[in-house]
Amino acid sequence: xxxxxxxxxxxxxxxxxxxxxxxxxxxxxxxxxxxxxxxxxxxxxxxxxxxxxxxxxxxxxxxxxxxxxxxxxxxxxxxxxxxxxxxxxxxxxxxxxxxxxxxxxxxxxxxxxxxxxxxxxxxxxxxxxxxxxxxxxxxxxxxxxxxxxxxxxxxxxxxxxxxxxxxxxxxxxxxxxxxxxxxxxxxxxxxxxxxxxxxxxxxxxxxxxxxxxxxxxxxxxxxxxxxxxxxxxxxxxxxxxxxxxxxxxxxxxxxxxxxxxxxxxxxxxxxxxxxxxxxxxxxxxxxxxxxxxxxxxxxxxxxxxxxxxxxxxxxxxxxxxxxxxxxxxxxxxxxxxxxxxxxxxxxxxxxxxxxxxxxxxxxxxxxxxxxxxxxxxxxxxxxxxxxxxxxxxxxxxxxxxxxxxxxxxxxxxxx
Amino acid sequence: xxxxxxxxxxxxxxxxxxxxxxxxxxxxxxxxxxxxxxxxxxxxxxxxxxxxxxxxxxxxxxxxxxxxxxxxxxxxxxxxxxxxxxxxxxxxxxxxxxxxxxxxxxxxxxxxxxxxxxxxxxxxxxxxxxxxxxxxxxxxxxxxxxxxxxxxxxxxxxxxxxxxxxxxxxxxxxxxxxxxxxxxxxxxxxxxxxxxxxxxxxxxxxxxxxxxxxxxxxxxxxxxxxxxxxxxxxxxxxxxxxxx
Numbered sequence: 001x002x003x004x005x006x007x008x009x010x011x012x013x014x015x016x017x018x019x020x021x022x023x024x025x026x027x028x029x030x031x032x033x034x035x036x037x038x039x040x041x042x043x044x045x046x047x048x049x050x051x052x053x054x055x056x057x058x059x060x061x062x063x064x065x066x067x068x069x070x071x072x073x074x075x076x077x078x079x080x081x082x083x084x085x086x087x088x089x090x091x092x093x094x095x096x097x098x099x100x101x102x103x104x105x106x107x108x109x110x111x112x113x114x115x116x117x118x119x120x121x122x123x124x125x126x127x128x129x130x131x132x133x134x135x136x137x138x139x140x141x142x143x144x145x146x147x148x149x150x151x152x153x154x155x156x157x158x159x160x161x162x163x164x165x166x167x168x169x170x171x172x173x174x175x176x177x178x179x180x181x182x183x184x185x186x187x188x189x190x191x192x193x194x195x196x197x198x199x200x201x202x203x204x205x206x207x208x209x210x211x212x213x214x215x216x217x218x219x220x221x222x223x224x225x226x227x228x229x230x231x232x233x234x235x236x237x238x239x240x241x242x243x244x245x246x247x248x249x250x251x252x253x254x255x256x257x258x259x260x261x262x263x264x265x266x267x268x269x270x271x272x273x274x275x276x277x278x279x280x281x282x283x284x285x286x287x288x289x290x291x292x293x294x295x296x297x298x299x300x301x302x303x304x305x306x307x308x309x310x311x312x313x314x315x316x317x318x319x320x321x322x323x324x325x326x327x328x329x330x331x332x333x334x335x336x337x338x339x340x341x342x343x344x345x346x347x348x349x350x351x352x353x354x355x356x357x358x359x360x361x362x363x364x365x366x367x368x369x370x371x372x373x374x375x376x377x378x379x380x381x382x383x384x385x386x387x388x389x390x391x392x393x394x395x396x397x398x399x400x401x402x403x404x405x406x407x408x409x410x411x412x413x414x415x
Numbered sequence: 416x417x418x419x420x421x422x423x424x425x426x427x428x429x430x431x432x433x434x435x436x437x438x439x440x441x442x443x444x445x446x447x448x449x450x451x452x453x454x455x456x457x458x459x460x461x462x463x464x465x466x467x468x469x470x471x472x473x474x475x476x477x478x479x480x481x482x483x484x485x486x487x488x489x490x491x492x493x494x495x496x497x498x499x500x501x502x503x504x505x506x507x508x509x510x511x512x513x514x515x516x517x518x519x520x521x522x523x524x525x526x527x528x529x530x531x532x533x534x535x536x537x538x539x540x541x542x543x544x545x546x547x548x549x550x551x552x553x554x555x556x557x558x559x560x561x562x563x564x565x566x567x568x569x570x571x572x573x574x575x576x577x578x579x580x581x582x583x584x585x586x587x588x589x590x591x592x593x594x595x596x597x598x599x600x601x602x603x604x605x606x607x608x609x610x611x612x613x614x615x616x617x618x619x620x621x622x623x624x625x626x627x628x629x630x631x632x633x634x635x636x637x638x639x640x641x642x643x644x645x646x647x648x649x650x651x652x653x654x655x656x657x658x659x
């Protein structure tokens with residue numbers, strides 16, 4: 001550590017080169033941080049939990065699950081029929097309603113993708129919303145309350161609201177795309193907190209059901225084609241995996257759900273099934289993009305350190321003459337590189353954490369029903385590890401060349 | 416510092432440096448290039464010795480062997496009663512720190528460090544406290560008359576001043592032997608005189624043994640003895656004859 005002054009002085013010997021190396025490191029660490037933030041979030045939502053397990057009940061044989069709404073009530077009870085049967089701690093019905101603001105256009109900017117659900121479940125069953133920080137929860141609770149009081153209310157994700165050029169308080173009419181001839185009028189009563197639901201909307205499932213029920217009145221008594229298959233999912237929450245297994249058995253053994261048959265998955269497993277379509281993209285991000293960035297980063301640092309070492313060949317020889325051993329010189333060069341890399345990585349991670357989360361309110365990267373990703377706090381150590389680790393790898397060869405210099409080179413000018 | 420295997424057998428007071436039958440050759444492909452041929456040399460403690468000779472005569476190779484920077488192909492080099500020819504690289508490195516002070520033609524100071532830090536550099540390898548290091552660095556800078564330039568970087572100093580810092584760095588570990596490779600070769604006449612005065616002072620007031628390689632007969636005149644090398648052999652052992 002006595003040589004630390006020498007390390008710092010060498011880092012600042014060529015400020016332009018150190019700055020450029022540092023900026024290069026920051027840019028690449030930024031990309032890694034963004035990629036890993038998306039992957040880490042998806043890993044989290046698709047990893048099985050041991051407590052407060054969420055399960056999804058859906059149609060067994062059809063990927064686009066469409067169950068009769070009559071299933072909802074008993075599924076909320078976990079199909080408990082006998083004393084001693086396990087009942088879920090909480091449950092939520094879930095239907096999708098996709099509509100357009102302009103009946104003549106199917107442009108993405110006009111479309112709204114809404115979850116139809118019991119409004120009060122927004123704060124207890126919805127991922128991310130059930131664990132909001134207290135300040136955000138305090139802001140969102142009144143919005144949920146409005147939805148429970150106003151059946152025609154709609155909560156719109158902030159990014160989607162901006163894209164549709166609408167404002168809170170405006171009234172809108174959605175022409176059904178998922179439900180033909182079901183056109184619903186709404187009042188925009190608020191927005192989701194920034195994050196996972198930036199591109200989504202939430203409406204009261206009772207409003208959608210009422211519209212389906214009223215359909216025959218204007219269609220010669222004919223039911224809407226989706227009247228008997230309007231329930232896409234039922235979400236249940238149980239305390240642990242054992243309770244989940246028992247509720248699953250209760251549902252699967254119940255004769256009530258035979259036509260169509262249903263299946264029960266954990267939320268993690270269910271989400272993983274939905275993300276299956278993106279498998280190649282994730283594979284590419286994880287096994288091609290990330291390694292390519294890390295390799296590039298190592299090469300950038302290796303190049304900078306190599307130039308620096310070449311410039312200092314004589315100095316290293318002099319140090320050896322004075323008694324510095326190869327290990328000392330190796331450590332000096334590696335330490336220089338690792339300090340620059342780790343510091344740049346930390347700065348990059350801290351900046352991306354602040355800018356992405358606080359200025360842009362999340363990374364907009366729509367995947368399935370996830371629209372926005374936040375940079376996790378773990379990004380701080382990712383930055384240090386990626387910057388420092390790649391610097392260490394990239395500087396091994398130049399450092400080895402520095403410590404292998406022959407001491408007699410110091411006197412080589414005179415024979 | 417010494418062990419039995421390297422203890423000099425001679426019971427008489429021995430010279431600080433003894434070069435015994437040293438051969439040094441390099442091979443390039445099948446060709447053998449002899450640089451030093453069976454050299455014998457004694458340098459008594461406290462002597463100021465100048466080594467002269469044409470380029471390629473082997474004087475720097477000899478200096479490297481005496482200073483523990485290179486090893487002879489045959490023969491032995493003894494310094495301070497230790498046979499250093501068989502030391503490992505890492506033992507030689509540790510030995511050099513304590514026993515040899517180096518002065519270079521082009522000063523070879525670290526451009527990013529102040530004069531103080533440059534002089535302190537060899538002390539970082541020794542088990543000394545910060546206070547002890549400071550005391551030794553200030554004493555060395557004082558000895559070369561540069562106490563007031565301690566915070567200057569090499570780029571802010573003249574050539575003569577940089578060489579003084581180099582000498583302070585050579586002195587700071589209090590080595591018995593100082594090797595100087597063309598110490599005045601890059602200096603104007605006035606600065607060269609100052610440096611030679613300083614080297615003379617190191618010998619007279621501090622009792623340092625100095626081995627200096629030089630091309631400059633005027634610099635060699637300041638030494639107690641001048642030896643000439645030609646084709647790897649010492650051709651003169653007397654300074655008066657050498658300057659004829």
